[in-house]
Amino acid sequence: MDSRSSRTPERETHLTYPTHPTHPTYPTHLTYPTYATHPTHPTYSTYSQSWSNALALSLSTGEPSVRDFLRGGTVEGLGSNNWVVDGTLTASGKPMLANDPHLGARLPSTWYLVHVSGGDLDIIGATLPGAPAVALGRNRFIAWGATNVAADVEDLYREHLDAAGTHVEFRGAQEPVTVIPETIIVKGAEPVRVDVRVTRHGPLISDAINANSAELKTGPKPAPLDPLAFRWTALDAVDGTMSSFLKMNEARNWSEFTMALRDFVTPSQNFVYADVDGHIGYYAPGRIPIRASGDGSLPAEGWSGASEWTGWIPFDELPHLYDPPEHVIVTANHRPAPPGYPHLLGLEWPEPYRAQRIIDLLRGRTGLTPDDFARIQADTLSLHAKTLLPLLLAHAHAESAPDRQAIDILRQWNADATAGSAGAAIFGAWFQHLAPTLVGDDLGPLVAERYQERFSFVTRFAVRTLASNDSAWCDDVRTAKRETCDDAVTGALHKGVADLTGRLGGDMTRWRWDAVHRAIFPHQGLDAVAALRPLLSRSVPNGGDWSTVNVAAVAAERPYEQHSVPGYREIIDLSPANNSRFLDAVGESGHFLSKHYDDFLKDWRAVQCRAMRMERKDIERGALGHLRLTP
Incomplete structure (x- = not known):
């Protein structure tokens, strides 16, 4: 067996693969809230399940918000x-x-x-x-x-249903499956009834996944999943x-x-x-389950009772x-x-x-x-760039004049991802193309797309691969040539520079990070209507990246766009002076004709807040108006 194929993950939807090359161990250099230092993350083995590819395909081709919810949220800007x-x-x-x-x-x-x-x-x-x-x-x-x-706080359980699908096995006995009928109103069509089947472990998400898979119009349809129940504290x-x-x-x-x-x-x-x-x-705080066995990283046997939740971590022990x-x-x-x-x-x-x-x-x-x-x-210093960029520069051997100029800019860059930085733009584009270049041939387009947005995993894997000069990962098996890590890193740089040249022109002295990197605020429900988007949605140029305190992760499916933001900021001063402040990202009104629909956006981009007024005299002095509701 090829050494590379034996290291290719079977399922991108697994919580983590700490021992796997593409999912290295958690770092050891930071403090915990409750402790001074921390050793390495405990290790868990990888696995292969026959249903995993079908699950990955079903979730990857569905609605992004539903997919990310079911998979635990994969955008690391969501923090x-x-x-x-x-x-x-x-x-x-x-x-x-x-x-x-x-x-x-x-x-x-x-x-x-x-x-x-x-x-x-x-x-x-x-x-x-x-x-x-x-x-x-x-x-x-x-x-x-x-x-x-x-x-x-989420586990999956494989279930044994009877032939009629009305009973489920648990510890040798048959228990009735609860059926919750749901009616979905469809515009211009007949209502659709969906029977949600629920076991003691939760709803059978396999029913929904199989139904969606059966409706796929393009590409191969995945094999149906075996019954799979979803246990989650929020469903209690x-x-x-x-x-x-x-x-x-x-x-x-x-x-x-x-x-x-x-x-x-x-x-x-x-x-x-x-x-x-x-x-x-x-x-x-929160209800965090104690499991009879296992760690929840694999779907458990629902019928045996061996992996039941036996209680919650006691509050005093959290x-x-x-x-x-x-x-x-x-x-x-x-x-x-x-x-x-x-x-x-x-x-x-x-x-x-x-x-x-x-x-x-x-x-x-x-x-x-x-x-x-x-x-x-407001800080935008990128520790991600400080960690990864030296390795990238050590492996890059630019041959074209634009690539050499990009390298020169990066060697002078201080890793601060400010809005006006050309270095931040070049590094962002380089990183954007790094994962597909390194593992796109191994993981395939479906899993590689999902892997690309796991910025921590990509960074840990890239550091580990490039530091060890692991040419097995750097080689592209789709070509006859045996590529080295130098080839892979240089190729990713070339793609990134070409990408930015197409967007910003050939004069790198005029490149800015915020010329391609924008925070996007889509209107919920109406952003999809192209004619209404300019009236209802907003976007602003922005700095930062996924690792900066002023976080600004890009969306893997829409390169350079920022889809997650610090939507609320507060700084609270407990002194009598109460020099406290706060701000919402966009505005307080939901009506697009109101001047307060987006009047916070400029201050949000500048990381400036408004005063938290609590004294009546200060409130009245700054009041814009009064609305009195009487019964």
Whole structure:
């Protein structure tokens, strides 16, 4: 057997392949929120299942948002930053907290800024429209922010159904399958009825996948999947998450805040905390399952009962921290606990570049102000480029004049992915073409496309391959020539330079990153109508990349476009001066004729925020109008 084919992953939808060359181990150079250093990620074996290729094909050809949801979200720009420092590090002597959640860009905005004041309640921050609580923000006593833990709270179970499909086997007995009828109204056609079959482990997603596969109009149709049930904490009947947020809004101290978090179910979050009394803290609440066996990385036998969820990680044993001696806590979707932690939290985290950069910018600092925090939120230094670019340059042997000029620009570049940087544009294009050049022949177009947007995996794999000069991966098996890693890297550079030349022209001195890299805010529902897109959707040129604190990941399917953004930013000052600030990415109105539809967008791009006014005199001084609702 060829050594390359034996290393080709069977299934891109697997959570992680830490021992596989294309999925190297988690890095060892960063801090955890709760610990000072962290060793390597534990290892798990790869696998091959007959249904895996069918699953990958079905999900890869479906609606992107549904596909990414079912596969756990593969765009690494979907993350967040938060950090908190106590008063020993601030100019005011009181804690400060910052947060910027990263979600898909859209119009109207995901977030809505609110200030709710009544009786003992006085709270300000960001809410999700329609939700009765402030998700991120502060009240008169405490402040908080959140990032995603990336906890593994989803499992797949292979089921044994009877011939009629009405009963499922469990521990030798037959249990009835619950059928939930759903009627889908179709414009211009008859309504469609869908019977959702549900076992004790959850809905049979194989029914939907098989139905979609059967409707494929082009390409080979995958073989039908065996019955596959989806277990997820968010599908449980009891969910106290909203109650948790309501209690959080009223909390006045760490004890009340953590008591509120006990009701939190999903999605598990890294909450950072600060209060006016000078305390800071961190907690990662949520229902994270304890499995009878296995780690959830493989579909389990639903019929045997050997891999059932036996309970949740006890709240007191979830990662947490209170008033640490370092006086600072940082989370940015990196791994929240070391291997010595006694419970399985998850298997996959992005490369911790954002967390590392925030730590670097805070290290050794005192007298911090909200303006200092704002500069951190705006930072575009790419640790990704600092890691990978030296290896790329060592392997590149440019032969054409444009390629040599590109190399010269990159050798002078400081790895800061600013909007006006030609180096950032060239590096971004080079990286865009690197994964297809290295593994496109091995993985094939379907899996290679999905792999390309796993920026951490691609980076770890590229560093490992190029550092070891592993020519087996660098060779293109589709050609008679035996390519080297120098050939592959040089070829990717040439494609990237040609790509940018076609977009920006031949004068590299005029190239800018933001000339090709734009943050796209599509209108939900009407962006697909070409005539309405200019009226309803928005886009702005932008800097940054997937690894920068001011995160700006590109979309693999639309090169150079940024589809996920820091949709809300907050910087909270717990001193009496309350020099706090916040901003939504686009605007507060959902009506495109309103001047407030997109009036935040310019400030968002410049990473400038608006004041968090809580005093009545300040509110009245800045009021644009009043709307009074009477019963």
